[in-house]
Every structure is written in C-alpha cells, then in structure tokens.
C-alpha cells in the first residue's frame with residue numbers, strides 16, 4: 001500500500017504511527033511543512049526504507065517561514081523528495097501571495113540546479129499559477145499534484161505538462177474529485193491520505209487508510225480493486241526509477 005502524501009510528523013503519536021507503517025510494510029512519502037522539521041521527521045523513518053522524507057515549506061506557512069529558505073537550500077541535497085510546497089489562493093492566504101510566490105519560485109530554482117527531484121505539490125485555488133511554474137521548471141523532475149482540485153481544463157493542461165497526481169479518500173468523497181480522478185491517466189496516479197489534516201467521518205486518516213481510495217478509483221476506471229492496487233504499485237516503481 002502507498003501513502004504518497006502524509007504528514008507523519010504531525011500525528012500526536014508520530015513515533016507509533018511510523019512504527020506501524022514500518023510493520024505493515026507501507027510505502028510512505030512523509031512530507032514536511034517547514035525545513036526546520038525535516039531532520040526530526042527524517043528520524044521517524046530510521047530503519048524504515050519504505051518511508052521517505054520530503055523537504056517542504058508549505059505555502060500556508062510561507063510568510064512565517066520565508067527565513068528558512070537558506071536551511072531549505074542546505075538540506076536539499078540530502079533528499080530526492082520535495083514537499084509539501086506550492087501555492088494556496090484561498091482568501092485567508094491570498095494576503096501573503098507575494099511571499100508564497102517568492103518561496104515557491106526560490107525552491108523551484110534550487111531544485112532545477114540539482115534536477116531529478118520528485119515533488120509533492122499543493123495547488124488549492126492556485127492551479128493556474130502552479131501550472132505556469134511547472135511549465136517553466138519542467139527540468140526539475142516529476143511534479144505530483146496532490147489533492148488536485150482545479151477544473152477539467154486545468155487537469156488537461158497538467159496532463160499535457162507531464163504531471164502526476166496523488167489522490168486520497170477525502171478528495172474522492174466529492175463528485176468533483178471523482179470526476180477528476182476519472183480523467184487522470186491511470187499510469188500517473190498514486191494514492192495518499194494527507195493525514196492527519198484530511199479526515200473521514202471526523203477522524204484523521206491514517207496512512208494505511210490510503211487503500212480507501214481503491215473503491216472510487218475502481219469505479220472511475222472500470223477495473224476491479226485488485227487491478228487498481230497493482231496499477232498504483234506499478235506506478236510507484238515507475239516513478240522512482242525515472
């Protein structure tokens with residue numbers, strides 16, 4: 001099973017959750033929201049080769065943590081995985097839009113110097129601005145749009161630009177989310193939870209609940225759940241061997 005976007009460090013019992021992921025053999029992309037969280041979060045993945053820790057600076061924190069960009073730069077060579085990064089155009093964060101842009105552009109520029117990165121991208125209410133940057137920084141590596149919530153046309157553009165997608169149970173509870181998933185290329189989709197932020201029925205999703213996405217994907221793609229599971233695993237292998 002694969003949870004390609006999970007905030008492992010933000011569960012109150014992070015160590016227990018990490019140990020359970022290891023025991024269950026789940027592949028986890030453990031994303032971080034600030035560069036200063038990276039080292040402690042990386043420690044959660046000790047002796048767990050299936051847990052990879054991504055270096056991030058969340059767009060909702062960009063205005064508070066812009067001073068951590070030098071630390072981001074310093075840590076970047078330590079990991080192939082970058083996230084959570086991106087832009088958030090929701091009203092409460094639009095006030096800090098300029099700083100979000102500065103942070104995102106700076107990170108993409110740093111990544112383009114190294115290349116071969118795998119990036120988990122937040123694009124809530126900011127799809128166009130994010131895709132404009134994917135177009136400019138196409139040499140950076142593989143962009144995975146997490147919890148994509150743009151329009152069908154924006155989805156088409158993202159597909160043309162070579163983006164991948166990670167979808168989760170919370171996204172797939174909405175008809176819009178399911179309609180988007182239906183149009184995503186099966187060979188560029190991975191599962192995620194976005195736990196502990198994302199919830200189902202009032203409870204934070206746990207990494208091993210990423211498989212709650214299979215049912216909706218199975219209906220969207222008209223294949224059985226086992227075929228979905230196999231496809232997602234094949235996609236992960238493809239992603240990391242690119």
Ligand code: MN
Nearest residue numbers: 005084194197
């Ligand atoms: Mn997230």
